[in-house]
Amino acid sequence: MPDQMQHITLASRPTGAPTPDNFALETGPVPTPGAGEILVRVHYMSLDPYMRGRMDGGKSYAAATPVGATMEGGGVGEVIASNSDRFQPGDFAFGGFGWATHAVADAKLCRKVDPNAAPLTTSLGMLGMPGFTGWYGLHKLGRPQPGETLVVAAATGPVGSMVGQLAKAMGLRTIGIAGGADKCAMAVDRFGFDACLDHRAHSDAKSLRAALNGAAPDGIDIYFENVGGKVLEAVIPLMNAHGRIPLCGMISWYNAGGLGAGAEAAMSVPALWRTILVQHLNVQGFIISNHWDQMPAFLADVAPRVANGEIKVVEDIVQGLENAPGAFMGLLEGRNTGKLIVKLI
Amino acid sequence: MPDQMQHITLASRPTGAPTPDNFALETGPVPTPGAGEILVRVHYMSLDPYMRGRMDGGKSYAAATPVGATMEGGGVGEVIASNSDRFQPGDFAFGGFGWATHAVADAKLCRKVDPNAAPLTTSLGMLGMPGFTGWYGLHKLGRPQPGETLVVAAATGPVGSMVGQLAKAMGLRTIGIAGGADKCAMAVDRFGFDACLDHRAHSDAKSLRAALNGAAPDGIDIYFENVGGKVLEAVIPLMNAHGRIPLCGMISWYNAGGLGAGAEAAMSVPALWRTILVQHLNVQGFIISNHWDQMPAFLADVAPRVANGEIKVVEDIVQGLENAPGAFMGLLEGRNTGKLIVKLI
Numbered sequence: 001m002p003d004q005m006q007h008i009t010l011a012s013r014p015t016g017a018p019t020p021d022n023f024a025l026e027t028g029p030v031p032t033p034g035a036g037e038i039l040v041r042v043h044y045m046s047l048d049p050y051m052r053g054r055m056d057g058g059k060s061y062a063a064a065t066p067v068g069a070t071m072e073g074g075g076v077g078e079v080i081a082s083n084s085d086r087f088q089p090g091d092f093a094f095g096g097f098g099w100a101t102h103a104v105a106d107a108k109l110c111r112k113v114d115p116n117a118a119p120l121t122t123s124l125g126m127l128g129m130p131g132f133t134g135w136y137g138l139h140k141l142g143r144p145q146p147g148e149t150l151v152v153a154a155a156t157g158p159v160g161s162m163v164g165q166l167a168k169a170m171g172l173r174t175i176g177i178a179g180g181a182d183k184c185a186m187a188v189d190r191f192g193f194d195a196c197l198d199h200r201a202h203s204d205a206k207s208l209r210a211a212l213n214g215a216a217p218d219g220i221d222i223y224f225e226n227v228g229g230k231v232l233e234a235v236i237p238l239m240n241a242h243g244r245i246p247l248c249g250m251i252s253w254y255n256a257g258g259l260g261a262g263a264e265a266a267m268s269v270p271a272l273w274r275t276i277l278v279q280h281l282n283v284q285g286f287i288i289s290n291h292w293d294q295m296p297a298f299l300a301d302v303a304p305r306v307a308n309g310e311i312k313v314v315e316d317i318v319q320g321l322e323n324a325p326g327a328f329m330g331l332l333e334g335r336n337t338g339k340l341i342v343k344l345i
Numbered sequence: 346m347p348d349q350m351q352h353i354t355l356a357s358r359p360t361g362a363p364t365p366d367n368f369a370l371e372t373g374p375v376p377t378p379g380a381g382e383i384l385v386r387v388h389y390m391s392l393d394p395y396m397r398g399r400m401d402g403g404k405s406y407a408a409a410t411p412v413g414a415t416m417e418g419g420g421v422g423e424v425i426a427s428n429s430d431r432f433q434p435g436d437f438a439f440g441g442f443g444w445a446t447h448a449v450a451d452a453k454l455c456r457k458v459d460p461n462a463a464p465l466t467t468s469l470g471m472l473g474m475p476g477f478t479g480w481y482g483l484h485k486l487g488r489p490q491p492g493e494t495l496v497v498a499a500a501t502g503p504v505g506s507m508v509g510q511l512a513k514a515m516g517l518r519t520i521g522i523a524g525g526a527d528k529c530a531m532a533v534d535r536f537g538f539d540a541c542l543d544h545r546a547h548s549d550a551k552s553l554r555a556a557l558n559g560a561a562p563d564g565i566d567i568y569f570e571n572v573g574g575k576v577l578e579a580v581i582p583l584m585n586a587h588g589r590i591p592l593c594g595m596i597s598w599y600n601a602g603g604l605g606a607g608a609e610a611a612m613s614v615p616a617l618w619r620t621i622l623v624q625h626l627n628v629q630g631f632i633i634s635n636h637w638d639q640m641p642a643f644l645a646d647v648a649p650r651v652a653n654g655e656i657k658v659v660e661d662i663v664q665g666l667e668n669a670p671g672a673f674m675g676l677l678e679g680r681n682t683g684k685l686i687v688k689l690i
Contacts, residue, residue, distance in 0.1 A: 228618055247622050253615045267614055270598045273573055276630040277592050283628040285621040 005030045006321050007070045007100035014055055017332060022055065023071070023325040031104040038087045038107050042077035042097050044317075046124035047328045047340045049226075052254040062289075071099035071324075076113055076123045077344075087112065094123045099324055101344050118307060125158040125339030126306055126313045127299065133288040134162030135298045137224055137246035140291075141284045146171030148221035149240075151212070153177040153231045154251065155187040155196055156314060158339040162302075163224045165311050168192045172222075175215050177208075177231055179334040186337070190312050205233035205266060212238055222246075228253045233267045236275050245283045254332060314338030350375045351666050352415045352445035359400055362677060367400065368416070368670040376449040383432045383452045387422035387442050390666075391469035392673045392685040394571075397599040407634075416444035416669075421458055421468045422689075432457065439468045444669055446689050463652060470503040470684030471651055471658045472644065478633040479507030480643045482569055482591035485636075486629045491516030493566035494585075496557065498522040498576045499596070500532040500541055501659060503684040507647075508569045510656050513537045517567075520560050522553075522576055524679040531682070535657050550578035550611060557583055567591075573598045578612045581620050590628045599677060659683030 004027055011024040033039045054065045054072055065072055075097035079087045084107030087093060095110035097103035113123045125131060138144060150167045154160040155176025164174045164187070176187040176196035187196035195215040202208035212220075212234055219240035225232065229252030239245075276283060305311040316336040318327040324342045331340050349372055356369040378384045399410045399417055410417055420442035424432045429452030432438060440455035442448035458468045470476060483489060495512045499505040500521025509519045509532070521532040521541035532541035540560040547553035557565075557579055564585035570577065574597030584590075621628060650656040661681040663672040669687045676685050 228615060232614075232618070247618065250615065250618055250622065253619070269577075269612055269614055269617055270573060270595065272614055272617070273577070273592065273595055274598070276628055277595065278630070278632070280630045280632055280635065281628075282630075283621055283626075285623070285625045285627075287623070287625055290625065 003030055005102040008324055009070055010065050010067050013057055018329055025322055030102050033081055033083050033104045036084050036107055037104050038079050038084055039081040039104050040077040040093055041080050041102055042075040043345045044121050045075035045342045046073055047331050049251040073099055076120050121315055121341050124341055127303055130158035131162045132298045133248050134159045136291050136294055137248055138163050138166055141246035142222045142244050144170050144172055149173040149216045149218055150222040151175045151220050151235055152224040153227040156183045159226055161191045164191050164193050205230045208234035227251050239279050239281055241279050243281045247285045315341055317341045317343050319343050348375055350447040353669055354415055355410050355412050358402055363674055365670055370667055375447045378426055378428050378449045381429050381452055382449050383424050383429055384426040384449050385422040385438055386425050386447055387420040388690045389466050390420035390687045391418055392676050394596040418444055421465050466660055466686050469686055472648055475503035476507045477643045478593050479504045481636055481639055482593055483508050483511055486591035487567045487589050489515050489517055494518040494561045494563055495567040496520045496565050496580055497569040498572040501528045504571055506536045509536050509538050550575045553579035572596050584624050584626055586624050588626045592630045660686055662686045662688050664688050
C-alpha cells in the first residue's frame with residue numbers, strides 16, 4: 001500500500017473564469033479509514049459543471065468548498081482497505097472522493113459498482129449523476145409526449161445526449177445545441193438528434209432564435225435547461241403553450257462571478273415572467289441529489305440500453321490528476337467532447 | 346324594451362397607463378338576438394386587471410381588442426329576450442357582455458346565476474373568475490401544507506383575499522401585501538391574514554424584503570404571484586427550498602407599455618433563474634380560462650363558505666357605465682378596495 005497520495009485543493013476563489021492559480025496540486029499521506037469507512041484508490045474522477053459553483057463563496061444548494069480544502073467531486077475506484085461489511089478489498093466503489101488519487105469515505109455513502117457490468121467510467125457519466133439528471137428531468141418534469149419538440153443544449157455532453165436519446169426513442173422531435181460544427185455533427189450522427197445548431201455561429205440570441213425557429217417549425221414543448229444565457233433567451237419566445245422547462249443548470253453564467261457583471265441577459269425579468277404567464281409554462285428547478293431514491297429505476301431502465309448499444313456513450317478521458325484543472329477550465333468553455341473524466345491510474 | 350343602449354369602446358391604445366381619451370362612451374341601438382342567442386340587460390359589470398392586456402396590440406393569450414370595439418369584460422344581468430332553450434326572460438346570466446348596458450351573447454357561453462343563492466355581484470368576484478383563480482392556483486398549483494408560509498399581494502382584492510382566506514383555513518401562515526395602511530388593516534382584521542405589509546411604505550425591494558423577512562421568519566413556501574415588480578423581487582430570495590409560485594398575473598407591469606421602458610426589474614434573469622435552480626422552485630403560469638372544468642368543484646367548495654360567512658367578501662361598487670374608465674384606471678393604481686364592480690341599473 002502506498003503511503004503518499006496526491007490531491008488538488010482550492011487555492012483561491014476565482015473571479016470569473018477559473019485560472020490555474022485557483023488550484024494547487026498537493027502531496028500528503030494516504031489517510032487511514034476509521035470505523036465504517038473504506039480507503040479507495042481512485043481510478044477515474046468526474047469533472048462536472050456544478051463544481052464551479054462550489055468554488056464560489058456564496059450561498060447555494062451545497063456548501064462552498066473552503067479555500068485550502070480538496071476540490072469536491074465524484075469518483076470510482078478500487079477499495080484497498082475496508083472497515084465496513086459493505087465493501088471488501090478488491091470491490092469497486094463510487095463515492096464523493098474529490099480530486100484525489102486516494103480517499104477515505106463513509107461506506108454508507110458509497111455505491112458498489114460492478115466493473116464487469118459496464119465500463120467503470122460509465123458510473124461517472126451516462127450511468128451516473130449526469131445521465132440520471134437527464135433521465136429524471138426529462139421523464140419526471142418534462143412530461144414528454146410523442147410528437148412534441150424538445151430542445152437541449154450541451155447536446156453532446158452526458159446530460160444533453162441522454163435527454164436527446166431518451167426523447168428521440170419516445171418519438172419526440174429533438175433539437176440539440178452545441179458549440180462547433182464537429183459537435184453538431186456528432187449530435188446528429190451519433191446521438192440521433194433531428195437537428196443540432198451551433199451556438200458559436202450565432203452572435204446573439206436573436207440570430208440563434210431564427211435558426212431554432214427553422215429547426216422547430218411547430219414550436220418548442222420542452223426546453224431542458226442546463227445552460228442559461230443566449231440559448232435561454234433564444235428559446236423562451238418559441239415555447240408553446242403549456243411548455244415545460246426542467247432547470248438543472250446554467251453553465252453559461254457559472255463563470256459570471258456571483259451573477260453580477262457578465263451575467264446580464266438581454267431579456268428582462270418582466271419579459272420572461274410574461275411569457276411564463278401567457279404561455280402557461282412550467283419551470284421546475286431541480287437538484288438531482290434530492291432524488292437518489294429514483295436511481296434504481298433509472299439504472300433498471302437505462303443500463304440495459306447502454307449495454308446493448310441503443311444509448312450511445314461518448315467520453316473524453318484526460319490522463320493524470322495534474323491535468324484536472326486544465327480539463328475543468330476547458331469544460332466550462334465547452335472544449336471537451338462527451339463526458340469529461342480524469343484517469344488517475 | 347329600450348331601443349337604445351350605451352357601451353364603452355377602445356378609442357385608442359394606451360401608452361403606459363390608460364387615460365380618459367383611450368375610452369369612448371357611445372350610444373347605439375340595442376341589438377337583436379339571433380338563433381341560440383340571448384339579449385341581456387347588464388346589472389353589474391366586472392373590472393379586472395387582465396383587461397389592461399387586451400388594450401395593447403401585442404400577442405398575448407387572448408386576442409387584443411380592436412380599436413373602436415367595445416371593451417371586453419364579464420357581467421351579470423337579466424335575460425330580456427331569448428332564442429335559446431337554456432334561458433327564459435327573467436333568468437339571470439353571467440357572460441362576456443363587455444362594457445355595455447345591454448348585450449347579445451351566445452347562450453352556450455353564458456352561465457345561469459341564481460340571484461337568490463348569493464348576491465349577483467359575487468358572480469363577478471369571489472364566486473366568479475377572480476375567486477376561482479385564487480382557488481385553482483392555490484389548491485392545484487400551490488400544493489399548500491399546514492404550517493407553511495404563503496405570501497400574496499393585492500391582499501384585499503378578490504384573488505388575494507380568496508387565496509389568503511383559503512390558506513389560513515388550511516393552517517398556513519398567511520402574509521398579505523397591500524397598498525396603504527387601511528388595506529393592510531382590512532387584510533388582517535377582515536380577511537384574517539397573519540400579517541400584511543404596506544408596499545407603499547417601502548421604496549424598494551430591499552426594504553420590502555427586510556419587512557417580509559420579519560413577517561416570515563421561516564421563509565416563504567408559496568408565493569401566489571399576481572403583481573410582479575417590487576414584490577416579486579422582494580420575495581424571490583426568501584423562497585424556501587421546493588417552494589411553489591403559481592403565476593396568474595403581474596399587474597405592476599401591465600402599464601409598462603409592452604414591458605419595455607418602465608418594466609425593468611432590479612433583479613436580473615440570471616439571478617432569478619439561479620434561485621429557481623438552487624431552491625428547486627416550481628413556477629407555473631396559468632390562465633384560468635383553460636380550467637373552466639374545475640369551476641363546479643370550486644363553487645361546491647366555496648359557495649357554501651361564502652354563504653355562511655366563513656369566507657368574507659368585500660366589494661367596491663361604482664355607479665354608472667360612464668364611470669367605468671375612471672374606476673378601471675384607479676384599479677391599475679390600486680385605488681379600489683375589494684372587488685371592483687360597476688353597477689349599471
